[in-house]
Amino acid sequence: xxxxxxxxxxxxxxxxxxxxxxxxxxxxxxxxxxxxxxxxxxxxxxxxxxxxxxxxxxxxxxxxxxxxxxxxxxxxxxxxxxxxxxxxxxxxxxxxxxxxxxxxxxxxxxxxxxxxxxxxxxxxxxxxxxxxxxxxxxxxxxxxxxxxxxxxxxxxxxxxxxxxxxxxxxxxxxxxxxxxxxxxxxxxxxxxxxxxxxxxxxxxxxxxxxxxxxxxxxxxxxxxxxxxxxxxxxxxxxxxxxxxxxxxxxxxxxxxxxxxxxxxxxxxxxxxxxxxxxxxxxxxxxxxxxxxxxxxxxxxxxxxxxxxxxxxxxxxxxxxxxxxxxxxxxxxxxxxxxxxxxxxxxxxxxxxx
Amino acid sequence: xxxxxxxxxxxxxxxxxxxxxxxxxxxxxxxxxxxxxxxxxxxxxxxxxxxxxxxxxxxxxxxxxxxxxxxxxxxxxxxxxxxxxxxxxxxxxxxxxxxxxxxxxxxxxxxxxxxxxxxxxxxxxxxxxxxxxxxxxxxxxxxxxxxxxxxxxxxxxxxxxxxxxxxxxxxxxxxxxxxxxxxxxxxxxxxxxxxxxxxxxxxxxxxxxxxxxxxxxxxxxxxxxxxxxxxxxxxxxxxxxxxxxxxxxxxxxxxxxxxxxxxxxxxxxxxxxxxxxxxxxxxxxxxxxxxxxxxxxxxxxxxxxxxxxxxxxxxxxxxxxxxxxxxxxxxxxxxxxxxxxxxxxxxxxxxxxxxxxxxxxxxxxxxxxxxxxxxxxxxxxxxxxxxxxxxxxxxxxxxxxxxxxxxxxxxxxxxxxxxxxxxxxxxxxxxxxxxxxxxxxxxxxxxxxxxxxxxxxxxxxxxxxxxxxxxxxxxxxxxxxxxxxxxxxxxxxxxxxxxxxxxxxxxxxxxxxxxxxxxxxxxxxxxxxxxxxxxxxxxxxxx
Numbered sequence: 001x002x003x004x005x006x007x008x009x010x011x012x013x014x015x016x017x018x019x020x021x022x023x024x025x026x027x028x029x030x031x032x033x034x035x036x037x038x039x040x041x042x043x044x045x046x047x048x049x050x051x052x053x054x055x056x057x058x059x060x061x062x063x064x065x066x067x068x069x070x071x072x073x074x075x076x077x078x079x080x081x082x083x084x085x086x087x088x089x090x091x092x093x094x095x096x097x098x099x100x101x102x103x104x105x106x107x108x109x110x111x112x113x114x115x116x117x118x119x120x121x122x123x124x125x126x127x128x129x130x131x132x133x134x135x136x137x138x139x140x141x142x143x144x145x146x147x148x149x150x151x152x153x154x155x156x157x158x159x160x161x162x163x164x165x166x167x168x169x170x171x172x173x174x175x176x177x178x179x180x181x182x183x184x185x186x187x188x189x190x191x192x193x194x195x196x197x198x199x200x201x202x203x204x205x206x207x208x209x210x211x212x213x214x215x216x217x218x219x220x221x222x223x224x225x226x227x228x229x230x231x232x233x234x235x236x237x238x239x240x241x242x243x244x245x246x247x248x249x250x251x252x253x254x255x256x257x258x259x260x261x262x263x264x265x266x267x268x269x270x271x272x273x274x275x276x277x278x279x280x281x282x283x284x285x286x287x288x289x290x291x292x293x294x295x296x297x298x299x300x301x302x303x304x305x306x307x308x309x310x311x312x313x314x315x316x317x318x319x320x321x322x323x324x325x326x327x328x329x330x331x332x333x334x335x336x337x338x339x340x341x342x343x344x345x346x347x348x349x350x351x352x353x
Numbered sequence: 354x355x356x357x358x359x360x361x362x363x364x365x366x367x368x369x370x371x372x373x374x375x376x377x378x379x380x381x382x383x384x385x386x387x388x389x390x391x392x393x394x395x396x397x398x399x400x401x402x403x404x405x406x407x408x409x410x411x412x413x414x415x416x417x418x419x420x421x422x423x424x425x426x427x428x429x430x431x432x433x434x435x436x437x438x439x440x441x442x443x444x445x446x447x448x449x450x451x452x453x454x455x456x457x458x459x460x461x462x463x464x465x466x467x468x469x470x471x472x473x474x475x476x477x478x479x480x481x482x483x484x485x486x487x488x489x490x491x492x493x494x495x496x497x498x499x500x501x502x503x504x505x506x507x508x509x510x511x512x513x514x515x516x517x518x519x520x521x522x523x524x525x526x527x528x529x530x531x532x533x534x535x536x537x538x539x540x541x542x543x544x545x546x547x548x549x550x551x552x553x554x555x556x557x558x559x560x561x562x563x564x565x566x567x568x569x570x571x572x573x574x575x576x577x578x579x580x581x582x583x584x585x586x587x588x589x590x591x592x593x594x595x596x597x598x599x600x601x602x603x604x605x606x607x608x609x610x611x612x613x614x615x616x617x618x619x620x621x622x623x624x625x626x627x628x629x630x631x632x633x634x635x636x637x638x639x640x641x642x643x644x645x646x647x648x649x650x651x652x653x654x655x656x657x658x659x660x661x662x663x664x665x666x667x668x669x670x671x672x673x674x675x676x677x678x679x680x681x682x683x684x685x686x687x688x689x690x691x692x693x694x695x696x697x698x699x700x701x702x703x704x705x706x707x708x709x710x711x712x713x714x715x716x717x718x719x720x721x722x723x724x725x726x727x728x729x730x731x732x733x734x735x736x737x738x739x740x741x742x743x744x745x746x747x748x749x750x751x752x753x754x755x756x757x758x759x760x761x762x763x764x765x766x767x768x769x770x771x772x773x774x775x776x777x778x779x780x781x782x783x784x785x786x787x788x789x790x791x792x793x794x795x796x797x798x799x800x801x802x803x804x805x806x807x808x809x810x811x812x813x814x815x816x817x818x819x820x821x822x823x824x825x826x827x828x829x830x831x832x833x834x835x836x837x838x839x840x841x842x843x844x845x846x847x848x849x850x851x852x853x854x855x856x857x858x859x860x861x862x863x864x865x866x867x868x869x870x871x872x873x874x875x876x877x878x879x880x881x882x883x884x885x886x887x888x889x890x891x892x893x894x895x896x
Binding site: 033035036037040042043044046048050051054055112113114178181189204209210212213299301307308310316 | 401402481482484486488489492501502583584585586587609610611612613615616617619620622623624625775776777778779780781782785795796797798800810817818
């Protein structure tokens with residue numbers, strides 16, 4: 001088990017470095033091909049060269065490789081002509097970035113001169129809450145619906161689950177988000193807010209069109225449910241198929257024949273084995289939920305990581321994009337590792353050496 | 354195994370319930386504050402900076418204007434300059450200005466607002482290593498070149514050298530409440546410029562730790578910070594007891610921060626906001642129908658034009674530019690593409706400005722016959738060449754630019770081609786390097802309420818934002834005459850003379866000025882919009 005974990009952790013290194021290089025190259029290409037984002041900050045007002053230059057240097061866009069189209073910014077010509085390993089080259093922008101991030105924990109600053117680490121620290125609690133709500137919602141409701149449908153295949157309930165999940169899967173999340181915001185948050189919420197007997201926590205907290213600082217948890221429930229909705233449908237379908245398959249398995253028949261109670265047969269023998277693919281899906285889904293958060297957070301005005309990435313990408317803030325996405329990659333890698341370890345807990349046949 | 358699994362599930366549920374309970378209990382405390390009626394909740398985007406020297410974007414300015422006050426303010430209706438913290442702003446030659454400050458004003462931390470407070474703030478903004486956005490506005494003060502420096506070889510990565518001086522030589526303290534400002538050249542509009550937040554004072558403690566001051570600014574205005582800036586969430590300000598001037602009307606202003614204007618509009622519909630200073634373009638018609646008299650509409654001052662690259666041979670003859678302008682029906686484009694959200698431009702100065710006239714441009718209403726005639730006189734458009742129209746990508750300019758192209762094609766038979774693939778940064782660099790091959794879309798917003806701001810920066814010889822490279826000695830002379838006129842009013846005729854020259858030469862084809870559309874809720878008793886500084890929250894009263 002220990003050796004397996006160490007091997008997996010070592011595999012993280014090339015994955016993270018590879019992602020970082022891709023991110024670095026893509027954001028550098030964006031600057032090389034679409035111009036210095038610092039110039040865009042001034043808009044129609046042409047800045048004095050002194051001002052533009054001082055700000056470009058300060059914000060870390062001053063490296064000359066950023067004006068050479070296609071340059072991966074890996075090496076630069078050493079100032080004194082004596083570079084690395086006897087050449088005239090020395091490590092360039094990419095290695096500066098790696099060094100800053102891994103040795104000095106310095107992720108750089110955004111265009112407004114705020115530290116990326118501060119930005120992330122501000123944003124992460126909101127995204128975490130949102131993800132927890134989404135995952136709980138999709139796991140609890142999804143598995144429950146899947147189990148009910150799976151046990152009574154062909155029943156009315158089964159068809160209802162099948163039809164409603166197809167419906168949810170076929171609606172893109174940005175459509176679902178806007179529709180929920182307009183009809184649940186604004187229209188239905190306004191009706192509730194007009195009634196005196198509805199407590200404020202519900203009318204102004206839960207049924208609100210977006211995140212509210214006054215209701216830091218309640219106002220995230222609906223955005224979280226929207227974020228979890230698409231995966232909920234997949235979870236329900238996966239559970240349903242898995243249960244249907246396992247219910248006919250030999251060991252379930254044996255358990256029944258032994259005279260175990262129905263509760264124990266379903267709850268322990270069937271369910272636990274049926275959950276393996278579902279857990280895999282939920283683990284991988286943390287990554288997908290992060291991607292979904294980019295959309296949901298923008299629609300529901302949640303000041304989290306997703307919204308941060310969206311707006312940083314729009315304004316070409318490469319340090320923020322590289323920093324935050326690297327962190328997200330780590331989150332996804334760790335989540336996947338945990339899921340793999342969880343298999344062993346669920347299925348005694350799986351051993352890691 | 355079963356036990357473990359269930360325990361985890363139970364623990365997770367319990368945590369979730371606990372978290373919900375926590376959220377619930379803290380919510381109730383906040384509700385009472387909301388119902389007192391003294392809290393104005395306003396829409397805002399995330400500001401860039403909250404210090405006067407740094408903030409130059411709309412969301413920053415809205416917050417800075419409640420926390421800080423400057424030497425002068427603007428009349429809400431007429432946009433005329435009125436004294437605020439200044440006792441007087443005077444000059445004999447429009448070059449050396451003497452500013453006297455009223456006594457008794459202090460910052461929130463007790464520091465006095467005196468001559469030093471202003472000199473300190475302006476010097477800080479101007480010094481280029483401080484990289485303050487509003488350093489731009491100090492450009493007229495004598496000694497500006499010595500406090501800014503450029504990298505000698507211009508290609509990095511080594512740092513630009515230290516500027517020659519740390520302070521502007523044009524700023525001199527006379528006594529505690531008096532200082533003089535020497536400009537590089539006479540400028541009669543100087544008093545109008547110093548109402549811009551870039552010229553507001555800053556406390557010594559603020560400059561000593563600018564990062565902390567940006568999170569919790571030390572202001573000198575009618576409101577002070579309540580807590581720190583909650584990034585991307587909210588900024589709350591409350592009435593300041595150190596403010597000696599006319600108090601603000603609401604007890605408290607809550608700036609709710611939205612990243613997306615549509616999310617803000619949904620919050621407004623749900624009754625969570627009292628004022629939105631802007632309306633999402635796609636919802637404009639709907640908002641007007643829904644909120645009716647609670648929608649405030651007024652001509653704005655942001656100018657959109659199609660610039661003419663005078664450095665290209667095809668555009669050198671002014672009759673060609675006139676013909677192009679004459680073939681565009683601006684109102685029809687505004688109605689078709691923008692739901693009537695703009696006012697067609699017939700001049701080069703925003704209609705809200707003192708001295709603006711409506712008939713400066715004689716070539717700004719559609720007249721196909723005249724256009725054809727002018728084009729023929731100029732020798733026609735080179736056969737086989739397309740008229741290229743440029744705009745930056747992803748900002749929704751394609752639609753109207755295509756309409757412009759179609760109208761020109763219909764009127765003059767000139768085929769056109771859109772070039773709308775450059776991102777804003779690269780587009781602006783193309784403008785700076787004068788590489789446009791045809792008409793280019795750009796805009797302009799005024800820096801201060803004085804006609805000059807719409808003229809010299811765009812059309813003055815060698816001026817920073819003169820992207821068409823227009824150069825006309827007569828225009829420059831008329832501008833100079835206005836700059837050294839005895840007063841703001843006396844300067845207007847000279848500037849109008851300069852504007853007439855532009856109206857004839859058309860270095861840019863004026864398109865339209867925006868319309869301001871703000872909405873406010875039923876809680877608002879009186880909504881005040883300042884012609885210069887936009888929504889005035891301190892003057893807006895609640896029911």
